[in-house]
Amino acid sequence: xxxxxxxxxxxxxxxxxxxxxxxxxxxxxxxxxxxxxxxxxxxxxxxxxxxxxxxxxxxxxxxxxxxxxxxxxxxxxxxxxxxxxxxxxxxxxxxxxxxxxxxxxxxxxxxxxxxxxxxxxxxxxxxxxxxxxxxxxxxxxxxxxxxxxxxxxxxxxxxxxxxxxxxxxxxxxxxxxxxxxxxxxxxxxxxxxxxxxxxxxxxxxxxxxxxxxxxxxxxxxxxxxxxxxxxxxxxxxxxxxxxxxxxxxxxxxxxxxxxxxxxxxxxxxxxxxxxxxxxxxxxxxxxxxxxxxxxxxxxxxxxxxxxxxxxxxxxxxxxxxxxxxxxxxxxxxxxxxxxxxxxxxxxxxxxxxxxxxxxxxxxxxxxxxxxxxxxxxxxxxxxxxxxxxxxxxxxxxxxxxxxxxxxxxxxxxxxxxxxxxxxxxxxxxxxxxxxxxxxxxxxxxxxxxxxxxxxxxxxxxxxxxxxxxxxxxxxxxxxxxxxxxxxxxxxxxxxxxxxxxxxxxxxxxxxxxxxxxxxxxxxxxxxxxxxxxxxxxxxxxxxxxxxxxxxxxxxxxxxxxxx
Amino acid sequence: xxxxxxxxxxxxxxxxxxxxxxxxxxxxxxxxxxxxxxxxxxxxxxxxxxxxxxxxxxxxxxxxxxxxxxxxxxxxxxxxxxxxxxxxxxxxxxxxxxxxxxxxxxxxxxxxxxxxxxxxxxxxxxxxxxxxxxxxxxxxx
Numbered sequence: 029x030x031x032x033x034x035x036x037x038x039x040x041x042x043x044x045x046x047x048x049x050x051x052x053x054x055x056x057x058x059x060x061x062x063x064x065x066x067x068x069x070x071x072x073x074x075x076x077x078x079x080x081x082x083x084x085x086x087x088x089x090x091x092x093x094x095x096x097x098x099x100x101x102x103x104x105x106x107x108x109x110x111x112x113x114x115x116x117x118x119x120x121x122x123x124x125x126x127x128x129x130x131x132x133x134x135x136x137x138x139x140x141x142x143x144x145x146x147x148x149x150x151x152x153x154x155x156x157x158x159x160x161x162x163x164x165x166x167x168x169x170x171x172x173x174x175x176x177x178x179x180x181x182x183x184x185x186x187x188x189x190x191x192x193x194x195x196x197x198x199x200x201x202x203x204x205x206x207x208x209x210x211x212x213x214x215x216x217x218x219x220x221x222x223x224x225x226x227x228x229x230x231x232x233x234x235x236x237x238x239x240x241x242x243x244x245x246x247x248x249x250x251x252x253x254x255x256x257x258x259x260x261x262x263x264x265x266x267x268x269x270x271x272x273x274x275x276x277x278x279x280x281x282x283x284x285x286x287x288x289x290x291x292x293x294x295x296x297x298x299x300x301x302x303x304x305x306x307x308x309x310x311x312x313x314x315x316x317x318x319x320x321x322x323x324x325x326x327x328x329x330x331x332x333x334x335x336x337x338x339x340x341x342x343x344x345x346x347x348x349x350x351x352x353x354x355x356x357x358x359x360x361x362x363x364x365x366x367x368x369x370x371x372x373x374x375x376x377x378x379x380x381x382x383x384x385x386x387x388x389x390x391x392x393x394x395x396x397x398x399x400x401x402x403x404x405x406x407x408x409x410x411x412x413x414x415x416x417x418x419x420x421x422x423x424x425x426x427x428x429x430x431x432x433x434x435x436x437x438x439x440x441x442x443x444x445x446x447x448x449x450x451x452x453x454x455x456x457x458x459x460x461x462x463x464x465x466x467x468x469x470x471x472x473x474x475x476x477x478x479x480x481x482x483x484x485x486x487x488x489x490x491x492x493x494x495x496x497x498x499x500x501x502x503x504x505x506x507x508x509x510x511x512x513x514x515x516x517x518x519x520x521x522x523x524x525x526x527x528x529x530x531x532x533x534x535x536x537x538x539x540x541x542x543x544x545x546x547x548x549x550x551x552x553x554x555x556x557x558x559x560x561x562x563x564x565x566x567x568x569x570x571x572x573x574x575x576x577x578x579x580x581x582x583x584x585x586x587x588x589x590x591x
Numbered sequence: 592x593x594x595x596x597x598x599x600x601x602x603x604x605x606x607x608x609x610x611x612x613x614x615x616x617x618x619x620x621x622x623x624x625x626x627x628x629x630x631x632x633x634x635x636x637x638x639x640x641x642x643x644x645x646x647x648x649x650x651x652x653x654x655x656x657x658x659x660x661x662x663x664x665x666x667x668x669x670x671x672x673x674x675x676x677x678x679x680x681x682x683x684x685x686x687x688x689x690x691x692x693x694x695x696x697x698x699x700x701x702x703x704x705x706x707x708x709x710x711x712x713x714x715x716x717x718x719x720x721x722x723x724x725x726x727x728x729x730x731x732x
Contacts, residue, residue: 099614100631125629128617133708134625143625150628463662471667516633534636536667559666560637564676569639576632578639581603585646588601588628 031156032064034090035148036081038072038097040127045070047131049141053096056145060152064088073103078110085114092120092158094151096144098127117160119515119575124151150587157579161515166554168254169275170507173198175246175444178206179487180280180479182228183494185238188278192507195238196272200263200440202243204229206282208487211309213316217360218353220487241270249277249448252554253474253504254511275505276474278497279458281444283480286336286433293402294335294431300407301326302429304335305350318362318428321407326428328366330412331355332401335433337372342455344484347432348375352388354430359391368394368424370401370414378486396422403429435484448475449538457483468497471536473555476500516575517556518563522548524570531562531571598652598718602627602711603642605635607665608700609657615704623708624715627655634658635696636669640680643694650727653693653718657707660698670698692721 035057039045054066065088071077072095085093093116095107100123108118126144134140170193174185177199185197197204205225208215212222232238247259247269254275261269288296288304295302300321303311311318320326331351337343348371355367369388374395376385389395398414405411405425412424437456445452450470453459458477461469468476476497479490505511518539525548531540532549539555540562542548549570551562560573569578604610610631616623632638635658643654656677658670677696684691697710 099617101611101614125614128614129629130617132617132620133622135622139625146628150630462667534672536669557666559634559669560632561634561666561669561672564636564639564672566639569641573633573637576637578642581630581632581642582645584628584630585601585642585649585651588630589599589646589650 031062031092032088032090033062033092033094033152033155034084034088035063035066035094035096035152036072036084037066037068037126037148038077038095039068039070040098040131041071044097044127044131047134047137047140048126048144049137052141053144053148057148057152060149062156063152064090072097073106078106078113081107081110082114085111085116091116092122092155094122094124094148094155096124096126096148096151098123099125099129119161120155120158122151122155122158124148146587146590149590150584153583153587154580157577157583159574161574163512163515164553165510165512166254168505168509168511169273170505171196171272171274172276172278172501172505173246173249173256173258173274174278174280176206176280176282176479176481177201177204177240177242178280178282178479179208179225180282180481180490180494181206181278182225182232183491184278184280184478184498186228186232186235187495187498188501189235189237190502190507191237193237196241196258196274197232197238198241198244198246198260200243200245204232204240204242210306211313213312214309214353214357217357246444246447252552253472255554256474276476276501277448278494278501279444279448279475279477279481280479280494281441281481282438283435283457283484284438286340286436288335288431288433291336291339294332295403295405295410295429296431299403299405299410301410301427302403302431305347305354305430305432308354308430312357318358318365320427325362326365326426328368328426329358329428329430330403330410330424330426331367331369332403332412332429332431333369333371335431337434340434340436340455342434342484343373343375344434345375345377346484346486347434349381349384349486351430351432352384352393355393356384356388356391359388359393366394366426367392368396368412368426370396370398370412372397372399378488398422403431435480438481441481448472450475450477451536453483455483457481468493468500472538474505513554514556514558516558516573517553518551518558518560518571518573520549520551521570521572522546524568525549526568526570528567530565530567534561534565536561596719596723598626598715598723599650600627600653600655600715600718601646601651602629602655602657603632603635603638604629604657605659605665605670606631606633608659608663609635609697609707611701612657612699612703612707615701616707617704619704621704621708623711626715626718627711634664634666634669635673636666638673638676640676640683643677643680644683647689647693647724648726650724651693652724653695653714655710655714656696657699657710658696660700663700689726690721690724692717693724
């Protein structure tokens with residue numbers, strides 16, 4: 029059966045009708061080969077217009093339809109649905125944009141008409157090479173793997189629970205709660221009640237929809253959105269692993285601390301009574317007493333911000349407030365102790381932080397802005413040498429120093445990233461799907477990264493992210509509903525593929541694998557997003573992005589160049 | 592400038608940024624020359640340099656690729672690949688003694704309607720100035 033193309037020009041009220049001479053368009057288009065009918069309509073997207081199109085397609089026995097109308101952004105989906113209603117494949121419709129990119133930009137009706145003819149011709153020549161594409165539906169498992177049982181993981185696991193959805197919460201250490209649980213006293217001084225976290229942990233432990241796997245590592249995650257096969261192994265053991273299927277993965281694997289010993293600048297581990305935030309937290313957790321190595325109470329304490337910032341090349345954002353909290357803790361409990369805070373840029377960004385800073389100053393904490401600092405001397409006579417912003421040298425003698433190490437990725441992060449096939453940021457943290465537009469997603473559909481695994485975060489930001497990922501999963505992975513992967517994916521023409529594997533390198537989604545036996549690349553259609561980068565890179569023209577094939581685009585080029 | 596010369600420019604615009612920017616130019620009723628025929632692609636990285644070369648050798652007076660700004664690609668990094676490919680193609684143009692002024696890559700976001708109109712206007716004006724494509728019908732691939 030030969031093609032019977034119907035061309036319909038929408039007047040879009042006066043928008044196109046008055047700017048373009050539609051009768052002339054019809055006259056010019058009608059003689060084109062395979063064009064069976066060319067008609068105009070007042071408003072094709074209206075209910076009346078849609079019914080008109082359905083009737084036309086059925087009555088005229090059309091195989092393809094080209095619509096001279098608005099931007100495909102507006103009504104491509106509307107017209108695809110019309111095609112389905114009329115019994116033809118929705119991909120045998122081509123919407124040609126003669127409104128936004130023609131009628132509205134050319135004041136001269138003659139020019140606009142000529143351009144409209146050119147655009148529509150290009151659409152007609154293109155559609156002759158359209159292939160019907162079938163929408164696919166895949167079963168999706170609604171269960172979720174939450175990787176990491178810290179603040180972010182707990183929040184996500186609990187928020188995700190819902191009937192018909194099971195959550196696997198895997199934590200490599202023996203307990204849920206993560207790093208925050210170690211510093212109850214320090215955090216409660218900041219108004220952060222760890223009791224609430226403990227309550228959440230209890231809720232998780234008693235929730236039958238959550239399976240908690242502590243002291244467990246995730247060994248492998250293979251698959252794609254809606255269908256990831258997970259295997260786990262108990263830490264330090266060979267047997268006793270589990271395997272299960274989930275539809276989505278939330279990575280909440282947390283962070284670690286910059287190793288202050290790696291630079292001599294802070295005298296850490298060389299000079300007694302030089303501590304990290306953690307050491308300090310542990311000390312007051314154990315005895316609630318501030319003690320020097322001599323057993324005496326310190327008289328003056330220097331709080332040194334930005335530990336390792338130079339080496340790391342980024343600001344960890346939360347340590348300023350942590351340090352200020354320590355300063356306040358000391359001043360509240362031991363008003364007699366001198367406290368100096370040596371900071372570079374002070375990160376006081378939330379709406380409450382500025383007040384806290386001002387109060388800290390009122391309490392007598394001495395804030396010194398510096399651009400370089402060195403901790404030297406010896407126990408009992410620690411000397412802090414610093415350079416101010418103006419370049420002046422300064423010196424402080426204290427008997428205790430607490431340094432804030434920056435936050436770094438958790439040790440196993442590269443392995444986890446490799447296992448999940450998601451990229452890392454140059455800093456070593458997980459890379460979000462898009463810095464601005466997809467802050468908790470990743471390049472892999474169905475894999476979300478939340479909390480400090482993705483970069484230094486405050487408690488609040490961590491919880492926001494965990495809740496955001498939960499929202500994404502709730503709206504995309506609905507129990508009992510199938511998922512529809514992208515239809516316009518790339519396909520490999522095996523006869524042309526030389527097996528050079530260039531496409532494997534350029535695909536950000538890891539959608540292409542290499543078939544060793546056949547010596548050709550293979551596209552996983554459930555992962556492919558249809559960007560076409562592989563086709564742009566293929567030296568053998570062996571990749572065909574469906575609906576954007578070389579032939580289809582080439583027809584448009586030819587029409588663009590027609591005299 | 593050749594008298595009455597109206598250049599024919601082939602434009603490949605990514606669906607997410609530049610094509611949407613072109614739509615915005617239309618919605619804002621900005622006026623620009625009618626010399627570009629827009630071809631919509633999912634991502635600028637879909638544009639095989641061979642398309643550009645073919646368009647040029649078949650007589651396009653200029654070719655234009657429009658993509659998302661660096662860092663804003665809907666497909667994470669597609670536009671970086673495009674940038675490299677266009678840079679490479681410019682090299683090839685130079686080697687073949689073709690006019691690199693007839694090849695342009697522009698970052699135009701979905702919110703930059705005025706920029707879209709400006710790029711098209713400037714590019715068209717410039718192409719008018721340098722005249723018709725001399726390679727037309729001389730080389731075939």
